Amino acid sequence: MTAVADADRATSPGLVPEDKKYDADVIVIGAGPSGSAAAYWLATAGLDVLLLEKTTFPREKVCGDGLTPRGTRALVDMGIDVSQEAGWLHNKGLRVIGGGLRLELDWPELASFPSYGLVRPRADLDHLLVQQAVKAGARLHEQTSVTGPVMNSQGRVEGVTAVSRHAEARTDKTEITYRAPLVLACDGVSGRFGLALGHQRNDKRPMGVAVRRYYNSPRTNDDYLESWLELWDGPPGADDAKLLPGYGWIFGMGDGTSNVGLGVLNSSAGFQKTNYRELLTRWLDHTPEEWGFREENAIGTTQGAGLPMGFNRTPHYQNGVLLVGDSGGSVNPFNGEGIPYAMESGKFAAEAVIQALARPAGPSRERALHGYPAAMAAEWGAYYRLGGVFVKLIGNPAVMRACTRHGLPHPRLMKFVLKLLANLSDPRDGDASDRIITALTRITPALK
Numbered sequence: 001m002t003a004v005a006d007a008d009r010a011t012s013p014g015l016v017p018e019d020k021k022y023d024a025d026v027i028v029i030g031a032g033p034s035g036s037a038a039a040y041w042l043a044t045a046g047l048d049v050l051l052l053e054k055t056t057f058p059r060e061k062v063c064g065d066g067l068t069p070r071g072t073r074a075l076v077d078m079g080i081d082v083s084q085e086a087g088w089l090h091n092k093g094l095r096v097i098g099g100g101l102r103l104e105l106d107w108p109e110l111a112s113f114p115s116y117g118l119v120r121p122r123a124d125l126d127h128l129l130v131q132q133a134v135k136a137g138a139r140l141h142e143q144t145s146v147t148g149p150v151m152n153s154q155g156r157v158e159g160v161t162a163v164s165r166h167a168e169a170r171t172d173k174t175e176i177t178y179r180a181p182l183v184l185a186c187d188g189v190s191g192r193f194g195l196a197l198g199h200q201r202n203d204k205r206p207m208g209v210a211v212r213r214y215y216n217s218p219r220t221n222d223d224y225l226e227s228w229l230e231l232w233d234g235p236p237g238a239d240d241a242k243l244l245p246g247y248g249w250i251f252g253m254g255d256g257t258s259n260v261g262l263g264v265l266n267s268s269a270g271f272q273k274t275n276y277r278e279l280l281t282r283w284l285d286h287t288p289e290e291w292g293f294r295e296e297n298a299i300g301t302t303q304g305a306g307l308p309m310g311f312n313r314t315p316h317y318q319n320g321v322l323l324v325g326d327s328g329g330s331v332n333p334f335n336g337e338g339i340p341y342a343m344e345s346g347k348f349a350a351e352a353v354i355q356a357l358a359r360p361a362g363p364s365r366e367r368a369l370h371g372y373p374a375a376m377a378a379e380w381g382a383y384y385r386l387g388g389v390f391v392k393l394i395g396n397p398a399v400m401r402a403c404t405r406h407g408l409p410h411p412r413l414m415k416f417v418l419k420l421l422a423n424l425s426d427p428r429d430g431d432a433s434d435r436i437i438t439a440l441t442r443i444t445p446a447l448k
């Protein structure tokens with residue numbers, strides 16, 4: 001038995017007649033930034049989208065809650081009002097702390113990106129994104145946990161099984177089936193849907209783990225995102241202070257709290273051999289008392305999750321399934337930013353699906369679907385390969401220390417580094433630093 005009544009079945013312009021046996025044109029698993037963005041673009045093109053989400057909105061997501069201008073652009077693209085009046089905290093750049101120095105770098109002025117970033121709790125951000133997808137016409141089923149793929153006799157995925165408490169599920173069975181010719185796995189870092197299909201994580205590619213906690217803090221209003229390149233167990237720079245693995249952040253939330261966290265990369269000796277929660281406390285214990293990052297000001301517990309980077313899960317398309325956002329390892333290895341890449345990959349996936357569903361099932365449709373991994377490789381494949389090298393280099397504390405000490409005192413060099421690390425440059429009509437970044441990514445073979 002399928003979960004959606006005949007009357008609800010797809011009648012969208014996208015499906016060619018033989019596909020009408022399905023419950024929807026496309027099933028999207030997970031309504032995080034990747035799933036909601038994909039659903040929004042698919043529904044905007046008139047496709048019938050079933051967006052299945054195991055939780056209920058608004059819901060929390062472990063995150064730093066910070067967006068660079070790349071994130072701002074992705075939100076603007078989806079028609080989200082990102083004004084301060086609408087509750088967004090704007091930031092004008094990145095404050096970098098390391099090697100005894102403190103440098104404020106403004107976001108670059110570019111044609112391709114706005115010159116401000118944003119901060120917003122994920123509970124709000126993800127709710128706004130999913131509402132935008134629903135407004136565009138996507139059918140959201142909350143409290144619906146996908147349990148596995150439904151395969152046809154040729155080994156192609158043609159739907160999913162799920163456990164649902166959503167009102168429309170209307171079934172007395174514990175597990176229900178939803179059918180569609182295409183499925184987008186947007187289920188985040190766990191990537192269970194891809195794993196169920198046998199897609200393994202590529203451990204040679206970069207991976208990180210990050211933890212964060214909220215504190216009531218007088219640092220709540222900050223118009224820079226703050227990044228710590230060195231974390232000290234002891235007064236910074238003191239003879240007996242020990243350098244801890246990882247990189248930290250302090251993002252003011254503008255509501256009386258700060259989001260404070262750290263990440264450790266798999267190139268670091270401390271990866272998976274460290275108690276990350278304890279690491280955060282040890283670092284924060286040595287920050288100034290008046291900032292308030294102490295137990296008595298903490299809100300909730302320290303929470304963490306993995307950061308799947310540099311396309312560490314592929315293939316991005318196979319047998320009717322597209323891996324999108326974290327489930328496709330799309331986090332930027334240079335800076336650990338994942339939200340904009342999740343949203344942009346959602347758009348690339350949607351573009352491929354929209355073209356594919358306007359063609360009959362078969363080789364022509366498949367060619368259109370392979371346009372998704374091709375777009376991912378063209379957009380970030382070379383940049384992420386460079387990111388993999390970067391992650392290996394900075395995993396060595398001596399290299400990191402040398403970069404911090406010799407790089408930070410040179411603001412012009414740091415402006416270039418900011419553009420490179422945050423992936424913010426103009427591919428056309430840019431300045432000399434944009435041209436260097438474009439040239440670097442042109443001569444580097446793309447990861448797939």
Ligand SMILES: Cc1cc2nc3c(=O)[nH]c(=O)nc-3n(C[C@H](O)[C@H](O)[C@H](O)COP(=O)(O)OP(=O)(O)OC[C@H]3O[C@@H](n4cnc5c(N)ncnc54)[C@H](O)[C@@H]3O)c2cc1C
Pocket residue numbers: 029030031032033034035052053054055061062063064065066067071144145146147186187188189190192210211212261303304305306307324325326327331336337338339340342
């Ligand atoms: C501590 C930490 C800090 C971070 N800080 C930042 C930051 O400041 N800025 C930034 O840009 N990125 C940050 N990231 C990365 C960012 O959080 C992710 O890259 C981003 O959330 C990826 O979006 P997504 O849609 O791919 O996955 P997710 O946001 O994880 O969304 C997946 C969705 O799928 C749902 N789901 C999962 N399984 C199922 C299932 N079986 N059935 C139905 N639904 C399912 C989940 O409930 C969820 O809603 C951080 C990550 C961590 C861990």
